[in-house]
Amino acid sequence: MAFAVSGALTAMNKKMDPFGVLIIAFVTSVGGGTLRDVLIGRTPVGWMLNINYVYVILIGFALAMVFRKKLDRFRKSMFLFDTIGLGVFTLIGLEKGLEKGLEPSVCIILGTVTACFGGVIRDILCNEIPVIFRKEIYATICIIGGLFFFFLKSLEIPEDVLYLMTSMIIIAIRLMAVTFKWSLPTVDKN
Amino acid sequence: MAFAVSGALTAMNKKMDPFGVLIIAFVTSVGGGTLRDVLIGRTPVGWMLNINYVYVILIGFALAMVFRKKLDRFRKSMFLFDTIGLGVFTLIGLEKGLEKGLEPSVCIILGTVTACFGGVIRDILCNEIPVIFRKEIYATICIIGGLFFFFLKSLEIPEDVLYLMTSMIIIAIRLMAVTFKWSLPTVDKN
Amino acid sequence: MAFAVSGALTAMNKKMDPFGVLIIAFVTSVGGGTLRDVLIGRTPVGWMLNINYVYVILIGFALAMVFRKKLDRFRKSMFLFDTIGLGVFTLIGLEKGLEKGLEPSVCIILGTVTACFGGVIRDILCNEIPVIFRKEIYATICIIGGLFFFFLKSLEIPEDVLYLMTSMIIIAIRLMAVTFKWSLPTVDKN
Numbered sequence: 001m002a003f004a005v006s007g008a009l010t011a012m013n014k015k016m017d018p019f020g021v022l023i024i025a026f027v028t029s030v031g032g033g034t035l036r037d038v039l040i041g042r043t044p045v046g047w048m049l050n051i052n053y054v055y056v057i058l059i060g061f062a063l064a065m066v067f068r069k070k071l072d073r074f075r076k077s078m079f080l081f082d083t084i085g086l087g088v089f090t091l092i093g094l095e096k097g098l099e100k101g102l103e104p105s106v107c108i109i110l111g112t113v114t115a116c117f118g119g120v121i122r123d124i125l126c127n128e129i130p131v132i133f134r135k136e137i138y139a140t141i142c143i144i145g146g147l148f149f150f151f152l153k154s155l156e157i158p159e160d161v162l163y164l165m166t167s168m169i170i171i172a173i174r175l176m177a178v179t180f181k182w183s184l185p186t187v188d189k190n
Numbered sequence: 191m192a193f194a195v196s197g198a199l200t201a202m203n204k205k206m207d208p209f210g211v212l213i214i215a216f217v218t219s220v221g222g223g224t225l226r227d228v229l230i231g232r233t234p235v236g237w238m239l240n241i242n243y244v245y246v247i248l249i250g251f252a253l254a255m256v257f258r259k260k261l262d263r264f265r266k267s268m269f270l271f272d273t274i275g276l277g278v279f280t281l282i283g284l285e286k287g288l289e290k291g292l293e294p295s296v297c298i299i300l301g302t303v304t305a306c307f308g309g310v311i312r313d314i315l316c317n318e319i320p321v322i323f324r325k326e327i328y329a330t331i332c333i334i335g336g337l338f339f340f341f342l343k344s345l346e347i348p349e350d351v352l353y354l355m356t357s358m359i360i361i362a363i364r365l366m367a368v369t370f371k372w373s374l375p376t377v378d379k380n
Numbered sequence: 381m382a383f384a385v386s387g388a389l390t391a392m393n394k395k396m397d398p399f400g401v402l403i404i405a406f407v408t409s410v411g412g413g414t415l416r417d418v419l420i421g422r423t424p425v426g427w428m429l430n431i432n433y434v435y436v437i438l439i440g441f442a443l444a445m446v447f448r449k450k451l452d453r454f455r456k457s458m459f460l461f462d463t464i465g466l467g468v469f470t471l472i473g474l475e476k477g478l479e480k481g482l483e484p485s486v487c488i489i490l491g492t493v494t495a496c497f498g499g500v501i502r503d504i505l506c507n508e509i510p511v512i513f514r515k516e517i518y519a520t521i522c523i524i525g526g527l528f529f530f531f532l533k534s535l536e537i538p539e540d541v542l543y544l545m546t547s548m549i550i551i552a553i554r555l556m557a558v559t560f561k562w563s564l565p566t567v568d569k570n
Binding site: 038039040041100102103105106109120124127128129130132133134137139140 | 510
């Protein structure tokens, strides 16, 4: 839902009509998981089989529309939800890759795709260079989380602890990254 | 074919070469159905199994190239074909969703994707914010048509009548929308 | 690998961060083949099942990062690799289409998608109108190569010779096209 609200807000800044806002909210929320499912051949894709996704996004969209003038006040709690989403989505992506018997490096890519590519598709639809390619270390955190996951896994830690610790790590790094304003330098050709 | 011509015209306004024009014409025509097929796992996607699609698009492309200076005269008949296309494509999308046993709300999304996302992909390839997110109520009509379809279906109307009435409704709303210049207001954050 | 380096260079010109550069390098290399696999339903897509792709791209990315100031010197050898890649990718695409029992015209489209759409996705992510729609005859060469392939095939030439000759033709036309600066004229509406 946090992803739906963030998508809706981006779309509003582009002066789209309510339908455009709804689509962008939808794509931001499920785009990453949809792309992952298409790439690994889990079709019909996830949200089609679980109608609750559609309802949660509609509620997120409605909230964003109604409270659009007051959302600045909730910036902090939204950021928290967004960060939890980052951890959970990365883990879901890793898990689906493992289910299909794919290599660890591919699973890490799938975790990153699940967590980050909703935002990439949102930025493409809004005609911008995706923000995670330019200044946010969002995706880098997913990759670090993924590497950590397989490191812990090789230690034969029980699965519950494994999942909990990985999501904790992702959330912790993200909070630190924002607090201390970490970012990767841009690469210049000269 | 109407979709192929409209795609070709957009591409020509962007000063693309003939190959670019052809690709844009192709994507505008089959992009929505292709995305739908990929999402529900009907692969190889539809147009690959029915070679006639490829030929119809090639003819539409050739017509647009030859008559490009005179197409303004046919604007009205093209608009009519485009509107019929809207109705037919929405119904095809709904039907494919039902075939896969998906929920009504997901079927409505699939109908909308089939009818509208060819244009969305066209606009992305032409580096523009998709027009249906900004001012056209195109997609809203598909959603209304889809809701109407399931409302009629719940009345246990025979299938032929159901399909005919839904496409009539979609075509009628579209004609009214254009005649009376209906559009959704843009959503402003402040 | 040549495709990975070319993707990395484009991304660097857009002042992306290293993660963005890596993604663009990745997408430029495997995007065409991934789109092809998704369209014909060969999932999980190719590079997920052969981990060497991931390593080769990582090496290409690392080389581009380290030698980014000196890559101009290698422009000629990079162009040669890129051209060989064009021939090989087109043939792989044709072959996967034939494996699925698709029509020749659809196979030619798949060959072109495999060879050219990595670059299209790269340009979309960098927020530009894809270069092959505007001035490069890249894709036209793939189509000519594909037509040639099916012409030779109809003569019942042995398969080895068939593949060798088709890739030779593609490479030869590409070299001539660049030497003599061939390009398609842009289509203007008036």
